[in-house]
Amino acid sequence: MRLDFLQNPPTQKHPNQLLIAPSYPNPSPINPSELASLQNDSKALAALFGGDMSVPFGFLCAHWLELLTRISKTHKIAYAISSHQQGYAAIKLLDKPIYKLIPDKQSGLITSKSLLEAIAQGCTCLIVPFVNEDILTQNPIKDLKATLQKHTKNAIFITDISYALSLNLPIPDIIDSHTLLLINGESLGLLRSHGALIAKDFIAPEIFPKTLSTPKLFAALQTSIRSLAPSPQDTKEIFYTTLQSLIKTDIGLFAPLAHTLPNALPLRFSSIKARNLLQALLLENIYGINGAQCLYGLFAPSFVLQEMGYSELESRELLSVSYTQTPDFDKLCKTIAYCYSQLRVLGI
Incomplete structure (x- = not known):
């Protein structure tokens, strides 16, 4: 995914x-x-x-x-x-x-x-x-x-x-x-x-x-x-509420979903480094990024969040999510929640 x-x-x-x-x-x-x-x-x-x-x-x-x-x-x-x-x-x-x-x-x-x-x-x-x-x-x-x-x-x-x-x-x-x-x-x-x-x-x-x-x-x-495909159906609210039902108060947003593109979520995972979560998700064949600098291999958290006033540590909590293919939200969110909970247990 x-x-x-x-x-x-x-x-x-x-x-x-x-x-x-x-x-x-x-x-x-x-x-x-x-x-x-x-x-x-x-x-x-x-x-x-x-x-x-x-x-x-x-x-x-x-x-x-x-x-x-x-x-x-x-x-x-x-x-x-x-x-x-x-x-x-x-x-x-x-x-x-x-x-x-x-x-x-x-x-x-x-x-x-x-x-x-x-x-x-x-x-x-x-x-x-x-x-x-x-x-x-x-x-x-x-x-x-x-x-x-x-x-x-x-x-x-x-x-x-x-x-x-x-x-x-x-x-x-x-x-x-x-x-x-x-x-x-x-x-x-x-x-x-x-x-x-x-x-x-x-x-x-x-x-x-x-x-x-x-x-x-x-x-x-x-x-x-x-040759662009038609605009996708926006399912980001389903994605977020499903994930929130599993992770509860440890999941948040860096910006309101009302202001984001369709199927785009700036997810905030409390008290972890996104890189560790991304590595865990990759083992499940789920590809994601913290932000552009992560994508380009610069090993740095979101420059946008840091300019907005977030600390480097806080900026590492971002998963910048966007997708066009509607996934099985129940399966996807359970996998993300499991990987996240394991990282919290391990303290990394």
Whole structure:
């Protein structure tokens, strides 16, 4: 059973085959038909979201650092620390200070209040994900964009829609000349480092990264998006109540389920280290993660929770759960509860 769908989705064979279909890695710079094909793919992908052009964006630390560096030349950046883990790594390398936007500890959301505080500090570029990393809560993107438009005129708004897109959820119609959408192809089953930035008559094209494009990148992304399964039935409440009936007060949440994506639960297991529980679950063929840094093998607990004010020890209590296939909840929860109880008995 996979409980890490959002952060570790299955790769899709056909879209990845498109990436390697060209006989050569670079289209001819003087062949009009090859250039026209690339431009048409760029426009077609963008049109799915109301945009008019797509730009390659690989989502690795180097790509984030280039984007942030270009933006920082003309804007003060307010950056949600709950964005992609590689973006979080990049802000630590940036040679200019940024204003941190941190999810509220009670709601698990980036709030309009925090945006207003950033604007008051002179921030003119705000980077906020549709879904917060690790805790998997949905930020009120339309409300945040409306707040920005009401209180500023020329600020740039950038949001990563990848997790919501992977579940085939509706994407708010917010793109305009001051807004960029980010799409991580990895969330759609493409190999890592294949993503895009979607724009529409954007006012500051000089901030676009100069990443070299894979010729069929935009076509592969379109194929992945068009082949997405329907949004799954949301059964997270059943999952949580079943688990709670077994573990009682030793199970909790790092954010309300009302604010999380369908079938996404930021579970909190009292007084254990998630790594030990994950190892025990793996023996039962159940795959899970503490958070993005756990998934990437960085041996560190959730950076999002630590930025929210939780201690390192508390952050180790997280299991960031997401799934699309409805499991046998009774069997799954009994297995999880048994592994957890054994760890508590052993004191590890």
